[in-house]
Amino acid sequence: MQSLGEAIANALGLLLGGDPELWEIVAISFRVSVTAMLVATPFALLVAFALAHFTFPGRKLLVTLFSSLLSVPAVVVGLTFYLLLSRQGPLGDWKLLFTQSAMVIGQIALAFPILVAMSHSAFHALDRRAWETARTLGAGPLRATLTLMREIRFGLFAALFAAFGRIIAEVGASMMLGGNILHYTRNIPTAIALETSKGEFAQGIALGIVLLSLTFSVTALLQHLQQRRMIGR
Amino acid sequence: MSQALFRFIDVRKSFGRRPLLRGADIELVAGRCALLVGRNGSGKSTLLRIMASLEPPDRASVDFGGGPLPWRRCRGYLQRHILYLHQQPYLFDGDVRYNLGYALKGGRDKRALVDAALRWGGLEALAGAPARSLSGGERQRLALARAWLRRPAVMLLDEPTANMDGEARHATLELLRALREEGYALLIASHDQHHFGDLFDARMALREGRVAQCADEPPAIAAVGR
Ligand SMILES: Nc1ncnc2c1ncn2[C@@H]1O[C@H](COP(=O)(O)OP(=O)(O)OP(=O)(O)O)[C@@H](O)[C@H]1O
Numbered sequence: 507m508q509s510l511g512e513a514i515a516n517a518l519g520l521l522l523g524g525d526p527e528l529w530e531i532v533a534i535s536f537r538v539s540v541t542a543m544l545v546a547t548p549f550a551l552l553v554a555f556a557l558a559h560f561t562f563p564g565r566k567l568l569v570t571l572f573s574s575l576l577s578v579p580a581v582v583v584g585l586t587f588y589l590l591l592s593r594q595g596p597l598g599d600w601k602l603l604f605t606q607s608a609m610v611i612g613q614i615a616l617a618f619p620i621l622v623a624m625s626h627s628a629f630h631a632l633d634r635r636a637w638e639t640a641r642t643l644g645a646g647p648l649r650a651t652l653t654l655m656r657e658i659r660f661g662l663f664a665a666l667f668a669a670f671g672r673i674i675a676e677v678g679a680s681m682m683l684g685g686n687i688l689h690y691t692r693n694i695p696t697a698i699a700l701e702t703s704k705g706e707f708a709q710g711i712a713l714g715i716v717l718l719s720l721t722f723s724v725t726a727l728l729q730h731l732q733q734r735r736m737i738g739r
Numbered sequence: 740m741s742q743a744l745f746r747f748i749d750v751r752k753s754f755g756r757r758p759l760l761r762g763a764d765i766e767l768v769a770g771r772c773a774l775l776v777g778r779n780g781s782g783k784s785t786l787l788r789i790m791a792s793l794e795p796p797d798r799a800s801v802d803f804g805g806g807p808l809p810w811r812r813c814r815g816y817l818q819r820h821i822l823y824l825h826q827q828p829y830l831f832d833g834d835v836r837y838n839l840g841y842a843l844k845g846g847r848d849k850r851a852l853v854d855a856a857l858r859w860g861g862l863e864a865l866a867g868a869p870a871r872s873l874s875g876g877e878r879q880r881l882a883l884a885r886a887w888l889r890r891p892a893v894m895l896l897d898e899p900t901a902n903m904d905g906e907a908r909h910a911t912l913e914l915l916r917a918l919r920e921e922g923y924a925l926l927i928a929s930h931d932q933h934h935f936g937d938l939f940d941a942r943m944a945l946r947e948g949r950v951a952q953c954a955d956e957p958p959a960i961a962a963v964g965r
């Protein structure tokens with residue numbers, strides 16, 4: 507087993523030396539998570555808007571449901587979709603298990619409640635006069651909706667960053683649905699979890715550094731936006 | 740005798756079991772300013788919001804020239820021609836220019852129109868200021884200039900001079916006078932008629948859910964007659 511100092515030195519070597527395997531893993535992580543965000547966000551925004559804007563039976567229940575889904579562990583989401591997608595499962599014919607698509611599905615399921623819950627509270631906190639002013643000034647329902655989104659844009663960015671931060675770093679669903687296949691479904695968190703257990707510390711540390719810088723930048727950006735919002739008021 | 744642009748007939752609205760509007764009738768005439776007075780909670784804002792199609796009544800009919808129609812069938816028409824101004828204007832998160840431009844669909848002369856609205860509202864010096872940094876009086880002027888750009892037939896103003904000092908109130912009244920002269924039908928809701936001097940041509944009171952014409956002559960006409 508390597509010493510810690512050696513491992514860190516090797517990790518920096520991998521990072522700075524542009525190790526192709528390392529950066530391929532990073533690219534897979536991004537491809538999967540960005541795809542999941544692109545699919546989930548428009549639907550989540552619509553659901554959040556509808557929950558905040560319309561009154562219908564079961565609305566409160568749905569809001570509660572989405573907030574409670576926030577804290578479902580990623581492995582449970584992974585397990586659920588594993589059972590659905592596995593050969594004997596109801597969606598087994600799609601042959602998606604251990605593909606990037608399966609990982610995307612799992613990450614959509616993880617991101618969706620965060621996006622809905624956080625954008626819903628942003629829509630909900632917005633003054634009712636915003637909608638009325640847009641409408642009385644001649645905006646149709648679509649333009650008025652886009653106006654509301656513009657008014658709460660910082661809250662929506664916060665939702666996007668929070669959701670992305672969760673899915674880029676989650677290991678449970680990606681492991682169960684992707685299977686950690688090198689060059690295909692091995693992403694940052696599964697690589698860290700599996701390679702480290704095999705004694706491959708350098709790669710794990712290097713990927714850990716990538717993930718940390720990423721979450722740090724996202725959090726910093728988020729705080730910056732929130733400060734802008736305070737000043738913007 | 741000028742023709743009414745809009746007649747609202749038998750407007751009824753309850754919140755829960757409490758009836759608020761119990762068959763209110765009211766009409767709007769071009770180039771006229773009507774004042775609707777009534778105690779706090781008498782339903783003035785609710786009536787205005789129903790007229791501007793921002794809130795559904797329990798029932799109401801609207802006549803805009805072709806005989807009475809149920810309110811529901813007029814929603815779009817009301818929305819296009821009747822503009823409601825909140826007591827506290829809502830300003831979008833952007834500068835003064837952005838807020839004015841919102842009332843326009845776009846088009847090539849947008850910039851010139853916004854410039855004209857800045858002049859109309861005396862807001863030239865504030866064109867680039869964040870709208871939410873404006874004072875109460877400036878906010879009201881911006882809201883009026885934005886409404887002016889939208890060019891509706893009717894403007895419904897909810898307590899347009901509430902919480903203003905003498906100077907800001909004076910500036911707001913001047914703009915309201917200009918609107919009336921340009922031919923807009925104005926309806927001002929207020930619990931205090933004394934703020935509006937001789938601006939209004941007719942005075943009505945909302946009492947127990949109905950609109951009553953006030954018999955006494957408005958000050959303008961009374962002064963001329965003397
Ligand atoms: N959405 C609503 N739900 C329940 N009650 C409401 C609603 N809107 C208004 N009300 C009630 O209706 C009554 C009249 O309200 P409204 O704002 O129309 O009165 P107003 O004459 O404009 O009063 P003010 O002079 O204080 O502005 C109030 O008692 C208010 O609580």
Ligand SMILES: [Mg+2]
Nearest residue numbers: 783784785897
């Ligand atoms: Mg009111």
